[in-house]
Amino acid sequence: MQISDSEKLIMDCLWHSSPLSANQIIENLDKDLNWHDKTVKTLLNRLLKKETIGFERKGRQYFYHPLLVEADYIEKATDRFVNRVFNGSVTSLVAAFAKKEKLSARELSELKQLIEEIEML
Numbered sequence: 001m002q003i004s005d006s007e008k009l010i011m012d013c014l015w016h017s018s019p020l021s022a023n024q025i026i027e028n029l030d031k032d033l034n035w036h037d038k039t040v041k042t043l044l045n046r047l048l049k050k051e052t053i054g055f056e057r058k059g060r061q062y063f064y065h066p067l068l069v070e071a072d073y074i075e076k077a078t079d080r081f082v083n084r085v086f087n088g089s090v091t092s093l094v095a096a097f098a099k100k101e102k103l104s105a106r107e108l109s110e111l112k113q114l115i116e117e118i119e120m121l
Helices: 005-016 022-028 037-049 070-086 090-100 105-120
Strands: 053-058 061-066
Touching: 005 022, 005 037, 005 053, 005 061, 005 070, 022 037, 022 061, 037 053, 070 090
Parallel strands: none
Antiparallel strands: 053 061
């Protein structure tokens, strides 16, 4: 399931804490966004149509919760990114980051440990 950057900000709020009302989501969003209430409600409706969030009505308010698990989203988004930008090559991804950014000894150690863990699977 693909979600826009704006929708992702709403999902981040719900992954962090839920259920939340639209007003609570607005309060939790970065104030620098300067989004109107209607913008947030439009994004909530899009996410509902995509079935990435659900809601429960309590009185006159709706409380939203994620249906999409954050770890599942990250995995799928990462796969799409690697496939689109690096033709599916994780090696090319790591090489690109290693060339652009000097990896610290700690980061290299963490990568080696991750590779060892993967090899054990």
